[in-house]
Amino acid sequence: MNRWTWLAGLLGLIAVLALVLHQDVGAILAAVQHAGWALLWLLPFHLVPLWLDVLGWRVLLAPRDPEGRAGVAVLLWIAAIREAFNRLLPVANIGGEIVGIRLVKRRGVDGAAATASIVLEVLLTLVNQYLFTALGVVLLIAITRQVGALDSLLFALLASLPLPLGLFWLVRHGQLFARLESVAERILGGRTRLTELINGQRLDQDIRALSTPRWRLLAAGGWQLAGFVVGSLETWLALRLLGFQVSVWDAIAIEAVTQALRHLIFIVPAGLGVQEGGLVLFGSLIGVPVEASLALSLVKRLREIGFGVPALVSWYWVEVRQVRQRPQRQPQ
Template sequence: MKSLPLAIAVFGVAVMVALVAYFGAGAVVGSLLAIGVPGFAAICVIHLGLTAVMGLAWWSLLPGAPPGWVMWARLVRDSGAEALPLSQVGGYVLGGRAVSLGGVSGTRAAASTIVDVTLEFMAQLAYTALGLAWLVRLQPETEVAVPVLIGLGVAVMAAIAFVVAQRRGLNYIDRIARILGEGWVEKTAAGAAALHAALADIYARRGGLWASFCLHLICWIASAIEIWLALHLAGQPLSFGAVLAIESLLYAIRTAAFVVPQAVGVQEGAYILLGAGFGLTPEMSLALSLLKRARDLTIGLPAIGVWQFIESGRVWRRRKAQLQVAAIKMRSRD
């Protein structure tokens, strides 16, 4: 089964390379160079700021947790999802692990991750609806509106079902535990019951839920600033509303293409199709896509490196302590 995501990723990379070759690698590179190193640095800084705000959205669900540590955990989560191949789910695991090192229990870390991802997805639906409305306003004759609206409706129903499952679907855990009796299965059920209790506690804090949702929505809308700035620096400016329409639909397509690791190939094709409707050249659209991937690697790889250093240090200290205890026991026997 692991070979399937790899095969899909390889095919996506081939599509991306083919698109760049077809439209001209020189022209794509020229569009990237027009943005410049200072522009790229500014885009990275903006993205880091948005990541910090998304960390605060997560922190809203974890009262008492250190906000700075939760923001760092959010950076680790995003870095694991974007900078490492075939690891989007692994990013959530890394983020949960990172936030647990800030004094949050593993159960609360897992529960808050589930709720945070749910609220972020719901905010994305609102963002997509806003982008679709703006698209219809700018291009009343567009043929994209109907299929996107249908997909949005399906996604809303899926989100509602997911929330209901989180809040009610685990109420049967206690019954299952009693039926199965003692043993490892009961312990597993007890762990699931603890997760259910943590989820219920988070959902009971309405203020935290609304704060998290609103912060995520603000970040979704503000994320369009990065591409708006890039286009202005490259000499192909678009209005913020036009960029918002492109970006919201792009992320909707990325979400629908979740089986493709990092939406490689899909993102590039979507940018070309969506950008064409607003007068962007294919070369510029490809440059924007590659710019995002370069941004993710520039931020993500160092973050993962720091995370690895922290984890290695913890493992080494724990191992050292174990060796010291073993040495003391041996001396006491002598």
Template sequence: MNKVTRGGVFAALIGGLALLTLIVALVGYHAVLAAIERAGVAGFAAYTVYWPLVILVLGGAWFAVAPGLGARGFGILTWARLLREAGSDILPFAQVSGFLLGARVARSEGIAEDVVAASTIADVTAELVAQVLYTLLGVALLASQLRGGPDAAPFVWPIVGALGFLVFAACAFGVVQGRGVSWLGVLAERWWPDSISRADAVRASLDAIYRRPLRVLAALALHSLGWVGSGVGSWIALQFMDAHAPLWAVLAVESLMYAARGVAFILPGGLGVQEGAYVLLAPLFGLQPSDLLAVSLLRRARDLVVGVPTLLIWQAREGRKLLGRPDRPASGA
């Protein structure tokens, strides 16, 4: 990482932290802290323990588009997905770090390189399409709530813009992924003489995945369930705060918040953008901004509680392999 890149990452991090601090100050520290206190240790524990259940669903979605893997493959890809989330939320370069880390772990656990790369591409595509559907749900709920009134105008274009960005990203990713793999192989030939053959293998695996549309649809369904499941987690946290927020309203806010985070993908965890979206959207659905800000801070605490040990375990396993003491292979196909 050169100085310019480091400077950009540091500036983005500082800017996000400053925005988060400003938003909490505007809403009121005391109100946010009071909501966190109402959730208590039990609420945070329930919120944190619930998250691995969502990861299991997301691991299943990746497994659905990874051909030829047995039961052991499901465990590997679920572990890799957990690391992908930890990398996206904690490490620099936001989601890119997570994708690279997840693929590296799956490869180091013995899954063929072409299967790892092709299944990652297909999984990300299914996740993007599922997010578009989830955002459409939020837009429909918002339209129903506002019913075209004058209060709707300030929110229409930003939401349409975020949705348009997600649709464009999903379409572009779907269109160029096969050719993009081939182009990368040609570009890398100068440094890796076998890069074209490796790219051809990835493209062949990708074609094989898309020749099994039922598995792709299964991944799409599981990702859709994962998006909804993430919203249910926020609803659970709000119940511990005695907010008594209706589930449909929480899902609407969550779907639109994640659309905003998707546009601000450069920031690790959408730092500041996540909180700003919560504050703007909460009143539209009869929710308290302080309660949703509390959920946002609990989410960041959860990401650290789950993500940091996950990354440390990964580092320890990598260290064992470098020292010539690989972990005992898991049983299964």
């Protein structure tokens, strides 16, 4: 973790403490106590949007893994680990993808194919994040009937949509990784372990192969977008358990714009302060009390820990097991 990440995390923590101490801490804890053990339902419920996202990933990977060595169950476990890395550790939302590639390769899937599937999945996630955020802003405008700043935000969001679409086109058709490999060779003065690891030409070929025909991308993107929408029901369920009645549309609006804010300011570890500020800001627009928004953020963080820590422990156990088995495989 570099010093800027440390600083961002410290400022985020200070922002969280300031928000909590400025409000009625007793009311926040009372809301959590009101929900009680029923909050544990959020743990198995989180499997549903994660499973939908994994179905999209499996659609992308299937051409290079027709035997199903990395099937839905395996990918669901890997997706939980990827999410835990990106949500709980200061890895700037990329550490989970690197670990994911490593784990898919261990299932016998070609490394370039595993990397290509995750690259495509991340790009589709970027496009779907734009669409989901736009849906949230539209819902906020419809619910609050405020058109000023929200209308401007929606216009800016739609105006910038060509950026992820252009990046998607460049990765799929522009031989991006082959070009990166060529640049790396010029900088490093020839072939190195790094450029061999990139293997740009092979990676570009696999990306094109996995994204053809187009229905594959549409299917994967559709599963992902469904995961976004279903995942927002966690907010609806959590608020109801906390004793605050909101509609499904309210929950989708809050989740979409708060999630977008957290992804935008990704440098802050675990989104400290970003998630809390977003929930307070956007929740207040539709009438959710500040105490309820902070209680919701606390519950979300408890769910992330309760779901993510076992995933990280399972990954650590697999890594330790692999290390212990290596000497046995070496010839005497």
